[in-house]
Amino acid sequence: DAGVIQSPRHEVTEMGQEVTLRCKLISGHNSLFWYRQTMMRGLELLIYFNNNVPIDDSGMPEDRFSAKMPNASFSTLKIQPSEPRDSAVYFCASSLYGGGTDTQYFGPGTRLTVL
Amino acid sequence: AQSVTQLGSHVSVSEGALVLLRCNYSSSVPPYLFWYVQYPNQGLQLLLKYTSAATLVKGINGFEAEFKKSETSFHLTKPSAHMSDAAEYFCAVSDPQNTGNQFYFGTGTSLTVIP
Numbered sequence: 001d002a003g004v005i006q007s008p009r010h011e012v013t014e015m016g017q018e019v020t021l022r023c024k025l026i027s028g029h030n031s032l033f034w035y036r037q038t039m040m041r042g043l044e045l046l047i048y049f050n051n052n053v054p055i056d057d058s059g060m061p062e063d064r065f066s067a068k069m070p071n072a073s074f075s076t077l078k079i080q081p082s083e084p085r086d087s088a089v090y091f092c093a094s095s096l097y098g099g100g101t102d103t104q105y106f107g108p109g110t111r112l113t114v115l
Numbered sequence: 116a117q118s119v120t121q122l123g124s125h126v127s128v129s130e131g132a133l134v135l136l137r138c139n140y141s142s143s144v145p146p147y148l149f150w151y152v153q154y155p156n157q158g159l160q161l162l163l164k165y166t167s168a169a170t171l172v173k174g175i176n177g178f179e180a181e182f183k184k185s186e187t188s189f190h191l192t193k194p195s196a197h198m199s200d201a202a203e204y205f206c207a208v209s210d211p212q213n214t215g216n217q218f219y220f221g222t223g224t225s226l227t228v229i230p
Contacts, residue, residue, distance in 0.1 A: 004158070033218075043159075043205065043220040091158055100147050100209040101166040104218065106158030 002026070004094050004107035012113045018080040021110045023092035025073050029105070031098030032075050034067055035091040037109070043091075049075065050098045082114045117142050117208045121221035129229045134178075134193040136224045138206030141187065148189040149207040149218070150180055159205060165189060176200070201228045 005024040013019055025032055032049040047057040052069040060067070064083070069075045079086055089109045095102040122137040140146055147166050151159040163174025170182040176199075180191045189206060206221040 042222045045218065093158070101164070103149075103161045103164065104159075106151075106160065108156075108158050 004092060004105055006090075006092055006107035006110050008110060009108065010111045010113075012115065013082055014115050015083055016081045017114075018078065019082045019086075019112060019114075021077040021079075021090050021092075021112070023075045023077070023107060025075070025092075025094040026105055027073065029094035029096050030072070031095045031102070032069060033093040033095075033104060034075070034077050035093065035106075036088045037091060038088045046077070048098075055098075079112075082112075084114045087112055087114050117146060117210050117219045119148075119206045119208045119219060119221040121204075121206050121224050123224055124222065125225045125227070127227040127229055128196045130198055131195050134191070134196045134200065134226065136191040136204050136206075136226065138180075138189045138191065138221060139187050140189060140206075140208045142208060142210065144210065145184070147209045148180075148182060149209075150174065150178070150189075150191050151205045151207060151220075152176075153203040153205065153223075155202070162191070162204075196226075196228045198228050198230065201226055 007022045034046040037043045046059045047067045048055050049069050067077045089111050091109045093104040093106045095104045118141045120139045149164045150162040152162050153159045163172045165172050165182045173179045178193045203223045203225050205223050207218045209218050
């Protein structure tokens with residue numbers, strides 16, 4: 001079975017541009033997590049969906065960030081406008097039920113560089 | 116609130132030596148605990164998890180961890196390090212009573228294996 005798929009793997013853009021990161025969940029998984037990883041702040045949870053509904057978006061840095069799940073298997077994370085401090089590796093992860101014991105399966109990440 | 120502390124951001128061991136990576140948690144209730152591994156340019160992968168069953172948990176690649184409530188610890192060990200173990204290791208905690216299902220990751224420990 002395919003794992004979590006993220007695209008693009010690398011993105012280089014200029015400050016002020018819109019960036020869209022994409023994630024395809026593992027088939028049958030009901031929960032989706034977006035994380036950001038930087039050297040300074042480590043791994044941060046940005047937003048968590050369960051059954052396509054955002055459950056907790058308290059980690060979203062500011063209004064420039066938005067995430068959607070248009071269907072059960074796909075999600076996007078959009079940054080508009082992008083800033084250099086958004087440079088990081090963005091991971092999505094999916095889990096079967098979203099429960100506290102559930103294993104999260106991570107995608108390979110998107111390395112975003114904002115110039 | 117849940118949190119984990121990983122002591123030592125960098126650990127170096129010789130090939131064949133014992134690997135010990137430390138994780139202490141803070142929780143008002145018995146938590147669920149996880150160890151994930153991240154190889155270079157990859158997403159995180161579950162090594163093992165503790166979900167209130169046996170306190171000694173065995174994972175993949177010869178790793179194991181022991182939940183010690185009295186010490187609020189969940190240290191990761193492997194009897195004999197292999198070159199392929201070089202990676203970043205993350206301890207994580209979740210609250211079984213938190214329906215928001217937030218995972219809290221530690222800051223990570225980078226393991227170097229010296230030939």
